[in-house]
Amino acid sequence: MSTYDVAVIGSGPGGYVAAIRCAQLGMKTAIIEKYNTLGGTCLNVGCIPSKALLDSSHHYHDAITHFEEHGIEISGDVKANLEKMIARKQNVVDTNTSGIQYLMDKNKITVYNGVGSFKDATHINIAKADGKSEEIEAKNIIIATGSKPSTLPFIKLDKKRVITSTEALSLKEIPKHMVVIGGGVIGLELGQVYKRLGAEVSVIEYMDRIIPTMDASLSKELQKVLKKQGVKFYTKHKVTGVKTSAKEVTITADDKKGNPVEFKGDYCLVSVGRKPYTDGLGLEKAGVTLSERGQVEVNAHLRTNIATIYAIGDVVKGAMLAHKAEEEGVFVAETIAGQKPHIDYNLIPGVVYTWPEVAAVGKTEEELKEAGVNYKSGQFSMRALGRSRASGDIDGFVKILADATTDEVLGVHMVGARVADLIAEAVTAMEFRASAEDIARMSHAHPTYAEAVKEAALDATGKRALHS
Numbered sequence: 001m002s003t004y005d006v007a008v009i010g011s012g013p014g015g016y017v018a019a020i021r022c023a024q025l026g027m028k029t030a031i032i033e034k035y036n037t038l039g040g041t042c043l044n045v046g047c048i049p050s051k052a053l054l055d056s057s058h059h060y061h062d063a064i065t066h067f068e069e070h071g072i073e074i075s076g077d078v079k080a081n082l083e084k085m086i087a088r089k090q091n092v093v094d095t096n097t098s099g100i101q102y103l104m105d106k107n108k109i110t111v112y113n114g115v116g117s118f119k120d121a122t123h124i125n126i127a128k129a130d131g132k133s134e135e136i137e138a139k140n141i142i143i144a145t146g147s148k149p150s151t152l153p154f155i156k157l158d159k160k161r162v163i164t165s166t167e168a169l170s171l172k173e174i175p176k177h178m179v180v181i182g183g184g185v186i187g188l189e190l191g192q193v194y195k196r197l198g199a200e201v202s203v204i205e206y207m208d209r210i211i212p213t214m215d216a217s218l219s220k221e222l223q224k225v226l227k228k229q230g231v232k233f234y235t236k237h238k239v240t241g242v243k244t245s246a247k248e249v250t251i252t253a254d255d256k257k258g259n260p261v262e263f264k265g266d267y268c269l270v271s272v273g274r275k276p277y278t279d280g281l282g283l284e285k286a287g288v289t290l291s292e293r294g295q296v297e298v299n300a301h302l303r304t305n306i307a308t309i310y311a312i313g314d315v316v317k318g319a320m321l322a323h324k325a326e327e328e329g330v331f332v333a334e335t336i337a338g339q340k341p342h343i344d345y346n347l348i349p350g351v352v353y354t355w356p357e358v359a360a361v362g363k364t365e366e367e368l369k370e371a372g373v374n375y376k377s378g379q380f381s382m383r384a385l386g387r388s389r390a391s392g393d394i395d396g397f398v399k400i401l402a403d404a405t406t407d408e409v410l411g412v413h414m415v416g417a418r419v420a421d422l423i424a425e426a427v428t429a430m431e432f433r434a435s436a437e438d439i440a441r442m443s444h445a446h447p448t449y450a451e452a453v454k455e456a457a458l459d460a461t462g463k464r465a466l467h468s
Contacts, residue, residue: 002110004030006336007124007138009116009281012040014313014325015144016100021333023107030136031109032116032126038100039093040146041314042322045166048096050186052089053169053193054353061196066392080197082174089169112136118286121306125282140308140336143288143296144329145281147274147314152181154241155270161244162268165190175199177265179251181239183210185352187271188226192354195231202232202263204253209235211352215364215413217399222358222415225395237261242268276315291317302332310336324348347427351420356382356396359423362411362430365401374404378436378460380452382416384468387447393417398456400426400436407435407461418449425453436460 005027008019015031016038022029037044063078104111112134114126119135126134149164151157159167168190174197180187183205195201203210209219210233223233236256243250249268255261276295283290288304288311289297296304296311303310310332313325327343334341352358368375383394396416402409412426429439439457444450451467459465 001135001137002030003137003139004028004110005138006030006140006142006333007032007116007136008142008144009124010040010144010146010313010315011038011100011111012144012146012313012325013042013322014146014329015040015142016103016329017326018142018144018312018329018333019109020103020107021330022336023109025333025337027333027336029107029109030112030138031104032112032114032124034113034115036113036129037094037097038104038111039097040144041148043096043100044093045169047322049089049093049169050165050189050193051353052092053085054189054355056085056088057193057196058355069392080174082171082197086170115280117280117282118288119282121286121309140310141286142329142332143278143281143304143309143311143315144313144325145277145315146325147320148277149270150273150275151270152239152272155181155239156242156244157270158244161247161249161266162242162270164270168194168267168269171267175265175267177202178267178269179204179249179263179265180269180271181242181251182271182273183207183212183233183235184271184273185211187269188222188352188354190269190271191231192226192229195229200232200265201230202234202265204237204239204251204263205233205235206238207235211358214350214352214358214360215399215411216366217397218358218360218413218415221396222352222354222356225356225415226354234261234263242270244268274314274320278315293317301335302328303335318345319348319350321348321350344431347430349423349427351423353420356393356416357418357420358415359419360411360413361423361426362409363401364411364413368401368410373410375401375410376404376436376460377401378456378458378463378465380455380459380465380468382449382452384455385447385449385451387449387451388417390447391417393449398422398452400439400453400456400460402436402460407437409434409436409439409457412453412456414452416449416452422450422453425450440464 006022008031011033019031114128177200241252251263312328314320349361379399382396401411444454
């Protein structure tokens with residue numbers, strides 16, 4: 001029987017990063033993955049493939065709506081070839097997953113393909129696809145099994161007409177009308193992909209606004225922009241049923257007044273969040289406890305109730321984000337090595353990769369009000385930037401929230417072109433507890449989208465924005 005210092009169950013961003021860091025720290029490491037490719041949901045059916053389709057559909061949308069104003073004339077019809085887009089997406093996925101395999105080899109990490117389950121607190125059984133099994137022993141074990149799409153109890157996912165994000169990444173045709181249940185990140189991103197390609201898209205959201213966990217100003221702005229692009233929204237609607245026929249899906253719901261309404265489409269994307277994936281792990285054999293929400297319970301060190309077993313990523317509490325899982329993977333590896341790492345969960349940024357993009361870090365205005373914090377706000381519109389005017393990406397804004405007394409930045413919220421990248425400046429500033437004036441006094445290259453951050457900081461320090 002092979003013995004390891006650390007065994008990681010699951011090879012998503014949290015799992016494979018944890019394995020790499022353990023190996024870097026001199027630990028003999030193994031990683032167990034039930035699928036044939038490494039990378040987990042993120043690389044295979046999540047973050048990476050969805051961004052590939054977002055980029056492809058963005059190019060197509062620009063070609064049919066914006067090229068002419070840039071002086072680019074195309075003779076003949078511009079057509080969207082979904083089959084080629086899906087093939088390109090798969091090539092991107094394959095390149096990334098093979099890259100993870102390279103990293104495993106480079107760091108001398110042993111990879112086991114099969115379903116890993118606990119035999120006890122130190123032994124893992126690996127059931128392979130050919131029916132054979134293997135057992136390994138590990139001094140420390142990291143659970144990194146991620147999450148899977150959630151649904152509603154009365155919805156039957158046939159994965160043909162009533163689909164999850166996984167199936168939406170590999171459709172054989174462009175929908176005529178895609179009804180999206182859930183106005184969160186995944187539903188909006190994939191909804192925009194197919195809206196660009198010619199589908200009618202309707203989003204049904206139970207809450208009173210889309211992306212409800214983010215600052216309300218971001219929700220309002222994104223909904224306004226997406227409505228302008230043709231997406232239809234039905235907020236404060238409670239879905240009550242989903243029925244399918246050969247080529248049609250009928251969704252029933254109660255509107256904001258409680259009146260029954262009906263939606264018909266050829267595809268229904270169920271995007272109501274994700275839930276921790278612990279099926280088949282055999283946690284009870286190791287003595288590991290779960291919370292009422294099905295999450296693996298951990299302490300501040302991400303250690304379960306069993307001292308040598310840890311859990312990270314979507315399977316534990318907190319935001320279900322790949323970069324959060326990565327930070328936790330490094331954290332656990334360094335903890336096992338006897339170091340004293342730290343994660344500030346307040347500074348884990350959140351991003352929506354629609355266009356315009358949405359990004360945020362720190363506290364929302366709603367959270368600051370609820371906590372009774374005396375704060376000030378500075379905001380700057382993207383349409384006032386020379387760079388935005390040059391590219392034609394004039395939607396959105398940057399908003400900075402700062403403590404009214406100390407001027408320390410408490411939250412930064414953005415909608416606009418490339419804000420998924422811009423948010424890193426805010427994270428850096430807040431990590432070092434910068435004030436709004438600190439950001440305002442930093443030189444920002446001109447012309448760039450990043451100037452909006454400086455201008456919002458100037459606005460927050462005393463309504464000193466120079467270009468509005």
